Amino acid sequence: MRRRKPDLSKIPPPEEFLEEAYKPEVFKVDAPSPETVIAVYNIVELLKELRMETERLREEVKRGRKAMFDVLYL
Secondary structure (H helix, E strand, O other), X not given: OOOOOXXXXXXXXXXXXXXXXXXXXXXXXXXXXXXXXXXHHHHHHHHHHHHHHHHHHHHXXXXXXXXXXXXXXX
């Protein structure tokens, strides 16, 4: 099945994109509240702890598999 070429006439000229991009309200960013910053920080810290715990469990599983393999083939 052949694909049709896209109709480029429906795409606005680049000037229209540029005019919209320079509207000052587009770039206005309100600062997050202190509660939001604290919540995000806590989430990041929990994710770090989770990653460390996951790594510890992976190592434990590797050791367990190796020990099980050694016992089976003594």
